[in-house]
Amino acid sequence: MSEREPFFTEQHDMFRAMVRQFVETELVPHVDAWEEAEEFPREVFEKAGAQGLLGLKYGEDVGGANLDYWYTVIWAEELVHSRCAGVNMALLVQSDMATPVIHDLGTPEQKAEFLAPAVRGEKIAALGVSEPGAGSDVVSLRTTARKDGGDYVIDGAKTFITNGTRADFVTLIVKTDPEAGHGGVSVILLPTDVKGYSVGRKLKKLGNKASDTAELHFDGCRVPRRYLLGEEGHGFYYLMQNFQGERLVAAIGAVAGAQRMIEDAVRYGTSRTTFGKPVVKHQVWRHELSQLLTEVEAARRLAYHAADLYGRGVPCVKEVSMAKLYCCELANKVADRCLQLHGGWGYMDEYAISRAWRDCRLLTIGGGTSEVMREIVAKLSDL
């Protein structure tokens, strides 16, 4: 980008520099070890919280910074410089996936108990949607919350839950009326120290290794009714709203990651000589990289357009779905082509592209698959 995007001000630039500094000092030196260990320290959440990075758009009542949405865009863009999607995803689950619904709907008591400590990075949050038998088809979820006196009693299981092994609470999607379809879905805040809660397997994964992904079990977990978020039976609608921010940060991160992969590839291809000239000077690569740069620029325009609408509160489900679809598919293509440019070294862990290629694969699956995005776009286009 040769000049500042019109959406950003000098304050945004200063914030970008601050996030870059955080990423370079607190994440970059450690990510190889975290990937190897398949975990990272809890304190990373606290450090991000101390810098105000986990509550950018939340109110000052919960310790947030009350900033416009472009600060969140910058947060998602700068995180990719860690070159470790695992830790990035864990932090983004905390800031932009498991907590927005609490900000939007929570009572002052719910915000004080769950959101404020999450913003400080003291409590780790997880979002519990997916189940062994229900992912894309959210309405078919089977985890139930039945009323019993002043409590809900929760039974069921979730899977693929990011931050799941050590979450202090789960923003949990349940069925309060199993017969009612969409209208039977509700959102409940579940502290993980309740009786009957247990963590199953920590799942082994292809990529995003530094983050933990777990199975969760609920066996008669009893929580007071005041932990219901919003209204009972409105959970499907709340979740769809919540998904927009989740999908947007995925799209924005995908574009920033794709840009970075191309820059890495150019650096490598400039230093590697074949048949008497640097790899990037062979016409086939100059053209390939030009094509990728063009598509990344188009993707950025689409993501920024969706972010602009979202930040201004304009309905933008179609634009966000298009951005999630296009940017995440593109990131996979870019990863694949940039790995190819590295030749054999692209397959070796010494080069960042190898991890990026593995990590990218999640983008078209998590937070709503590409097929689900196409379905949403189709419906909203009257197809």
Ligand SMILES: Cc1cc2nc3c(=O)[nH]c(=O)nc-3n(C[C@H](O)[C@H](O)[C@H](O)COP(=O)(O)OP(=O)(O)OC[C@H]3O[C@@H](n4cnc5c(N)ncnc54)[C@H](O)[C@@H]3O)c2cc1C
């Ligand atoms: C690393 C990782 C972290 C995750 N973190 C979380 C988390 O923190 N919280 C959480 O709740 N979930 C999480 N997920 C789950 C993720 O959101 C789901 O995997 C995703 O929504 C897809 O659901 P599924 O895996 O059940 O696939 P399924 O729904 O079983 O789909 C299987 C395939 O069928 C396709 N498909 C489904 N329906 C249709 C249709 N109508 N038309 C055409 N094709 C269709 C899908 O696109 C997919 O390709 C995570 C997943 C991973 C891999």
